[in-house]
Amino acid sequence: MCHRSNVLTEALEILERYHGSINPEEFIAYYAVMREMHPFGVLVSIILTQNTSDKNALNALMNLIKSLGPRLTPQDFLKISDSELEELIKPSGMYRVKVRAIRELLKLVTKDPDILTKEDPEKLRKLLLSVKGVGPKTADVFLLMVRGYPTFPIDTHIRRILYRLGIVDKSEDYESMRSKVMELIPKDKYLRAHLLLITHGRKICMARKPRCNECPIKHLCQKVGIR
Ligand code: SF4
Incomplete structure (x- = not known):
């Protein structure tokens, strides 16, 4: 040891x-935090990076920002249909799986708007991991970068x-x-x-x-x- x-x-x-x-633009989640995006927007940004390069994820993120505005709040995502969302995040690949995960997460934050910022970090980690399409890396990047939680x-x-x-x-x-x-x-x-x-x-x-x-x-x- x-x-x-x-x-x-x-x-x-x-x-x-x-x-x-370090150039924040090379790290989507870090970039999203630096731009003071809504925690939900940061979480979506991290999901976009799954199984793709940060360049592709950034293209998808820019599509979202252009269409929904800079903060990417849960309300912004409620305004568009699944097919519109799929089209916007297509550059990041596996877009159907990602849309499903985003919709599941949207249900969680609609039920409890403070869940991402106030829930006990370990409980939140478990909750995020229970969502299909959210893996431990995604949960840990969110907890570390948004909550400052040591993981x-x-x-x-x-x-x-x-x-x-x-x-x-x-x-x-x-x-x-x-x-x-x-x-x-x-x-x-x-x-x-x-x-x-x-x-x-x-x-x-x-x-x-x-x-x-x-x-x-x-x-x-x-x-x-x-x-
Ligand atoms: S580039 Fe990677 S594999 Fe090569 S010496 Fe460095 S750490 Fe080792």
């Missing part, structure tokens, strides 16, 4: 210096880097990885660590042909040169 902790802590310190400032969302880039650094196993499940990382780094670093690892996964440690020669954490990595 001590060794792993050192590896992740050291990697994050190096990545902080290497990647420098660590694991996405595909983070999973890959943690594996290559020898911090998690290939077959490890989401909850196990999440709790492992949460034990290894201080709570106030969760958001920054999340953004830095994703940035590294997009720019250097890609799934195929990672740029190991340029990687500033290669001395910590167990898979240098992987293809």
Whole structure:
């Protein structure tokens, strides 16, 4: 545990210096929070990123903003039909599944308008996970970015880097990885660590042909040169 902790802590310190400032536009949820979008709009933004690139999700989000306004409140979504919503979010892919999830979430916030902002975070996490089409990463990104709740969302880039650094196993499940990382780094670093690892996964440690020669954490990595 001590060794792993050192590896992740050291990697994050190096990545902080290497990647420098983070552009919010490269992170949909972060971007939505910075634009002071309604919490429901932020949640929809996170759903748009599921199983697609942030670029496609951003195109879908821009369609929504153009059509419904900048805040994306629950009321905005009540004004349009499923087929209109499908058309707007089509660029993000899997749009039928996403529309279904958005409609389910809309039912929750219509019943209790404060649920996203006031519900106990652990209860809210369970509630969000009970909605078909909402996975743990979506729930955790929302809780971390909107509620400031100390949880660590694991996405595909983070999973890959943690594996290559020898911090998690290939077959490890989401909850196990999440709790492992949460034990290894201080709570106030969760958001920054999340953004830095994703940035590294997009720019250097890609799934195929990672740029190991340029990687500033290669001395910590167990898979240098992987293809
Ligand atoms: S050395 Fe290569 S595989 Fe290891 S973290 Fe860096 S880019 Fe990824």
